[in-house]
Amino acid sequence: LAKTTQPISMDSYEGQEVNITCSHNNIATNDYITWYQQFPSQGPRFIIQGYKTKVTNEVASLFIPADRKSSTLSLPRVSLSDTAVYYCLVGDVKSNFGNEKLTFGTGTRLTIIP
């Protein structure tokens, strides 16, 4: 199971682009990178998932270099409502062993400043 390392916290101003980097040096060949977002008093919510290069959806972009030992979640033009904890997860999404590999850790607490 690949261990991930993220910054504990980050601050950013409204309207800026925010990049949160996650390190996963021992990522396995079959592992995907998944990011979740959690607002206070709510459960985590899936944001984006990728295997290599770049993935973009209506919420965020995910950049994964060729060696896949790190990944960067990019949030464009953040607003106050983006204040949340962001989790980086790494694992084999096609594993039929279930969720025991879903290790969320403590995530990155992003605070958006008006």
Added chain:
Amino acid sequence: KAGVTQTPRYLIKTRGQQVTLSCSPISGHRSVSWYQQTPGQGLQFLFEYFSETQRNKGNFPGRFSGRQFSNSRSEMNVSTLELGDSALYLCASSLAPERAYNEQFFGPGTRLTVL
């Protein structure tokens, strides 16, 4: 489509008591997982149920148990409560275990306080 529901939302118990938490997954979802979230340990996996069978269990003592019913609803039980069991307990559902990474939906959680 209704989301994952958890009851109760808040609960206060005293040490030594036992507690049962309930989770109703999204309609059609057969996999239910439970997590414990505390400020110090983050979000930790408790166990996962699929088709009424516990498939995986995290590193928690035997005081933590669960079950799943034929309608996929799930309950978790904590016996002999300790102060350290105070946490937000989250339930998540997905269609099947192998689709948990990107198709797992969490409920709002049950906030348990042990006094």
